[in-house]
Amino acid sequence: MRTIRAFIAINLPSSIRSLLHDTKDELSKQLPARTMRWVPIQNIHLTLKFLGDIQEDRLPSISRELDLVTKDHSPFNLDLGHLGCFPNPKKPRVVWIGIQGETKELMVIQQRIEGSLRRLGWEAESRKFHPHLTLGRVRDSRQLAVIKLPWGHQIHKEGFLVDSITLFESQLQSGGARYLTHYTSKLSSFAK
């Protein structure tokens, strides 16, 4: 049986990708060359759950669980939030844009996905869910520690409609990850 690396995420519209592209350009001007390994713009997404390496035959049951969640929720709006990093600005490793807007709805959906996967045998995630869009990863965090990026600033104010949730396969390659869509589950227009 083939093993695949999988995760569940929200895909972004091209208007948002193009703003994230501008953000990346603005930030990279403030940094020495090669400080960051930027995520290719087409790969940026909002991760809800990282599944890791799974047997391919588990995909249909995961897709079914996603459908059980999305049938109860209608499309909702999210907005780009502020610039932040993990673990903290003194030692930034992952640079991201946060998420605002109807985050309560997002949290409920993420919790339901967690619950569904727990029933399928996944271990509960111990870390709190912190919705974000990863822009890049720091190659050398000693270098970035002395550079001030505008942490906490909202760089672009723009919203987007979330109308589906996607089960992705991630193929790790030397040139970066390649994502393949395995299943897209649409939020229901008929949900309350």
Ligand code: ATP
């Ligand atoms: P690369 O690893 O080559 O930098 P990537 O991080 O985009 O590429 P994956 O490592 O396959 O690709 O990760 C897919 C998604 O799951 C990304 O959003 C990543 O941040 C997230 N992710 C990866 N590992 C974990 C983990 N252990 N816990 C939580 N989320 C994770």
Ligand code: MG
């Ligand atoms: Mg990774």
